[in-house]
Amino acid sequence: MDLLIDGLKKAIDMILSGDQEVFAITWLTLKVCLISILISTLIGLPLGIFLGLTRFKGRRLLLMFINIGLGLPPVVAGLWITMLLWRSGPLGGLTLLYSPTAIVMAQILVSLPIVTSLTCTAFQQISEKMLLQIKALGATKVQTLWLLIKQLKIAILAAIMAGFGRVIAEVGAAMMVGGNIQGDTRILTTTIVMEVSKGNFDIALALSFILLSVALLITAALTFLQQRKRIS
Amino acid sequence: MSPLLELKKLTYQAQRKMILDIPEFQIETGEFLGIMGPNGAGKSTLLKVLAFLDQQTSGEVLYRGQAIPNGNAPLELRRKFSIALQQSLLLDGTVFDNIAIGLTLRKVPKSIIKEKVEQWMELFAVSHLAKKNALYLSGGEAQRVNLARAMIVEPEILFLDEPFSALDFPTKIRLMEDFKGIIEEAQTTTVFVSHDLMEIHFLTTKLAIIVNGEIKQVGPTPRVLEHPNSSTVSFLNEWKKFYPVAR
Numbered sequence: 001m002d003l004l005i006d007g008l009k010k011a012i013d014m015i016l017s018g019d020q021e022v023f024a025i026t027w028l029t030l031k032v033c034l035i036s037i038l039i040s041t042l043i044g045l046p047l048g049i050f051l052g053l054t055r056f057k058g059r060r061l062l063l064m065f066i067n068i069g070l071g072l073p074p075v076v077a078g079l080w081i082t083m084l085l086w087r088s089g090p091l092g093g094l095t096l097l098y099s100p101t102a103i104v105m106a107q108i109l110v111s112l113p114i115v116t117s118l119t120c121t122a123f124q125q126i127s128e129k130m131l132l133q134i135k136a137l138g139a140t141k142v143q144t145l146w147l148l149i150k151q152l153k154i155a156i157l158a159a160i161m162a163g164f165g166r167v168i169a170e171v172g173a174a175m176m177v178g179g180n181i182q183g184d185t186r187i188l189t190t191t192i193v194m195e196v197s198k199g200n201f202d203i204a205l206a207l208s209f210i211l212l213s214v215a216l217l218i219t220a221a222l223t224f225l226q227q228r229k230r231i232s
Numbered sequence: 233m234s235p236l237l238e239l240k241k242l243t244y245q246a247q248r249k250m251i252l253d254i255p256e257f258q259i260e261t262g263e264f265l266g267i268m269g270p271n272g273a274g275k276s277t278l279l280k281v282l283a284f285l286d287q288q289t290s291g292e293v294l295y296r297g298q299a300i301p302n303g304n305a306p307l308e309l310r311r312k313f314s315i316a317l318q319q320s321l322l323l324d325g326t327v328f329d330n331i332a333i334g335l336t337l338r339k340v341p342k343s344i345i346k347e348k349v350e351q352w353m354e355l356f357a358v359s360h361l362a363k364k365n366a367l368y369l370s371g372g373e374a375q376r377v378n379l380a381r382a383m384i385v386e387p388e389i390l391f392l393d394e395p396f397s398a399l400d401f402p403t404k405i406r407l408m409e410d411f412k413g414i415i416e417e418a419q420t421t422t423v424f425v426s427h428d429l430m431e432i433h434f435l436t437t438k439l440a441i442i443v444n445g446e447i448k449q450v451g452p453t454p455r456v457l458e459h460p461n462s463s464t465v466s467f468l469n470e471w472k473k474f475y476p477v478a479r
């Protein structure tokens with residue numbers, strides 16, 4: 001209990017004293033996570049909508065792979081990205097390993113299946129009859145899509161929130177592909193792991209409070225968007 | 233003058249099974265046409281083909297004498313029609329926005345939309361529900377909103393697929409009476425699918441009986457009910473045991 005209170009005090013101290021390093025780490029965490037979830041949304045949303053509304057050969061197989069991706073262990077994702085970016089690997093020439101870009105790539109890998117799968121599930125539940133009715137109301141294809149996105153706003157934002165939750169909590173992949181390099185690829189989760197291994201529980205606790213606050217703020221903003229203007 | 237809508241040598245097959253086989257059929261301006269038949273006769277399929285929402289296997293659908301490309305009716309033509317089904321299929325949003333949707337999709341100016349929605353809410357007696365979420369309405373209220381949503385675009389043809397069949401009797405009677413008055417006032421050409429003789433008898437001026445995908449008899453409603461032909465007599469007599477509408 002004392003440890004908790006000490007941690008909280010330290011966190012507030014760190015934030016109020018404007019600790020440069022803590023600020024940099026938090027900022028990088030925020031940047032990396034938001035870019036990852038943005039890219040996952042930009043790819044996963046259209047892909048999920050497409051998979052949810054259409055029927056074609058191979059669709060089920062594709063969905064199966066995406067659903068397997070839901071449980072993709074971050075260390076496995078990290079391993080794949082590491083092999084991809086390794087000096088002698090296919091993308092080794094880009095020298096991206098141990099850079100924030102590498103962390104973003106790993107985080108996209110673990111969050112894209114979540115965004116895609118949950119979006120697909122939501123759109124798949126739109127009945128044939130509903131699609132027929134919308135068409136009969138005089139909607140063009142684009143208008144239909146827009147109407148459905150507005151109808152499924154809650155489910156879509158839930159998909160994004162779930163993806164964000166994965167990204168912000170993730171540590172194994174970020175450690176592996178980022179390397180936890182001070183001032184370069186050190187993010188909140190990897191710093192916490194490091195501080196705990198050094199026995200600095202107070203710093204680790206302080207950082208965990210900052211991490212929780214960041215997660216809370218982003219999720220609160222998304223929840224606000226999700227629940228706004230509900231009519232009873 | 234050509235009929236408003238016409239079918240020529242139309243067939244519709246699904247998995248090699250013949251669902252519709254209609255050599256010829258016309259819908260004339262101003263009529264309230266009933267399409268009656270047992271479950272699985274092909275009524276809903278016929279309605280979808282007529283409203284350009286489904287593709288026939290062969291044959292033609294003509295609008296004012298002009299053949300319309302199969303499965304590729306232009307948007308402007310589709311927008312002349314409205315359809316309301318048994319389920320109200322309303323969207324998550326206010327009753328006002330739901331009734332407005334046809335006009336919103338047609339990019340009608342907001343001020344005109346407001347005026348028209350208020351007018352149609354009044355006609356269907358749902359003005360007091362304007363700001364409620366359409367998903368939380370009772371069955372009868374939802375169907376009123378559904379019909380108002382279909383009527384607000386002032387369709388050239390209104391297609392209805394058993395819109396009253398999920399309502400309890402008193403609700404159904406009240407809505408049907410209101411609806412009949414509104415259609416007579418607007419003089420909308422209406423195609424009404426039902427398997428209920430009472431609804432058909434009350435609403436329609438012309439009646440087509442469809443059994444096994446074939447139209448077995450067409451004519452003014454009272455005449456068809458009084459003089460069923462050899463292929464419709466058994467189906468109609470079943471009904472008349474319960475509703476002795478035509479003697």
Ligand SMILES: Nc1ncnc2c1ncn2[C@@H]1O[C@H](COP(=O)(O)OP(=O)(O)O)[C@@H](O)[C@H]1O
Nearest residue numbers: 246247251269270271272273274275276277278
């Ligand atoms: N897409 C389809 N595939 C296979 N069978 C279909 C399809 N659509 C309709 N049917 C069949 O066509 C027949 C007519 O259906 P429907 O038009 O819904 O009849 P009704 O509305 O008169 O009850 C039914 O036997 C139904 O099972």
Ligand SMILES: [Mg+2]
Nearest residue numbers: 275276277393
């Ligand atoms: Mg039907």
